[in-house]
Amino acid sequence: MRRLITRGRTLVLSSTARSAYILFAGNLTDSVFAFLFTIITFRLLTTADFGIFSALNNFVFTAVLILDLGLGSALLHFLPYWNSRRQPSRSEAYLSAAVLMRVGIASAVGLMLGFFSFVIAPGFFKTDQNWAIILAGASLVTISGLDILNFALQAYRKFLPSAITANTFSLLRFIFVCAFALLGLPFSVTTATAITLISPVLGIILPVRWLPLPRLYLPAKPLISSLLGFSGWLGVAKITSTVATRLDIQIVLLFLGTAAAGIYSVAARLANFYPVIIASFTAVLATRLSGMTTPGQLLRFSPKVVLFQLILASGMLLAIGLARPFVTLLFGLSAAPSVPLFRGLTLAYLPYLLASFPNAVIIYYFKRPNVAGFMGLIQLATAFFSNLVATPIFQSFGPIISLGLANTLLLLINLFMVAKLWTSASSAPALPD
Secondary structure, three states, X not given: OHHHHHHHHHHHOOHHHHHHHHHHHHHHHHHHHHHHHHHXXXXXXXXXXXXXXXXXXXXXXXXXXXXXXXXXXXXXXXXXXXXXXXXXXXXXXXXXXXXXXXXXXXXXXXXXXXXXXXXXXXXXXXXXXXXHHHHHXXXXXXXXXXXXXXXXXXXXXXXXXXXXXXXXXXXXXXXXXXXXXXXXXXXXXXXXXXXXXXXXXXXXXXXXHHOOOOOOOOOOHHHHHHHHHHHHHHHHXXXXXHHHHHHHHHXXXXXXXXXXXXXXXXXXXXXXXXXXXXXXXXXXHHHHHXXXXXXXXHHHHHHHHHHHHHHHXXXXXXXXXXXXXXXXXXXXXXXHHHHXXXXXXXXXXXXXXXXXXXXXXXXXXXXXXXHHHHHHHXXXXXXXXXXXXHHHHHHHHHHHHHHHHHHHXXXXXXXXXXXXXXXXXXXXXXXXX
């Protein structure tokens, strides 16, 4: 028993655990500020306008994740790889290329959104506030810049600066919306979107102190090919996984209307905490797995990961039990119908949590991002077609059922592929003692 306790203490105090603690604490604070922003916005807007803003906000953050194209995840591979080989100039070259590509792509898409805002606003978001669409397009650039720099901080294992940088965005959004509430200023969907546009600016400035940011220059073609060669399939995985897990609000808005979308958005906003935490955990895994070269290293590392997954799963189950007092306290009794939706979303994200470790092993240990991309395509197809069938039948629970089905399928395929790849590598040298 004493030996088991000693081993547990070692796992809990390991460097991997400490890195995870920093990111988890940062994400917890970030989520608290995000929840507070959502609560105040919910109270300042009508239920219908909150549904519109939630759909637009969901679209913006989904687009940001899609436009990443796997570049952030590629930095988590290349920067630790070249730094471990004492070639910082190569790391800086990859960082420069990733920043230029990420911001350039976001700028192009943002301009297109602004140009076609008069069509997009009424057609996709049921609103006549065209400026909200224009500002949403501009926010793609600022949030993308913040996101890629945050990935770079994590790749350099600067987890505390990463947490601080991410928290400035949510903190400033909270401060701005509080100012509108306290001063009694007019507040609309356009106003909320403008706050989202300007809040990432401080988080973009701060990494200048913490990163070896090179002078930005057009990267050489071989470097672009190398970056895209690894990030290409990661981009497919990122796009498909993002769309699969964020279809819900758009589906509810289009099928069930703005009021239903407003209620569903409360549950979805709370549940968005889960993929944020899981993504942070995966970032820690990526920096560790990328440097592993033997099966023995992976086997010794695995118990730490399983321990954290069990802790996170226990926390999610606890959230189900506390859902009603938590939701009604934060959002008021008008948000009570979202409680069973939040509980359903929590259960739907459990297999997504469990799939995170085998998925990271496939990408960063076995170096098979193409497998992750293929699995993402299956996940997206499952979520999309099941949504079309389930939402008209089960109403607001339809997207939840679809998400749970897609995530469960993802978990099973990940486990199968890890077992297959491990068997294929069984001819490798014997494990060290």
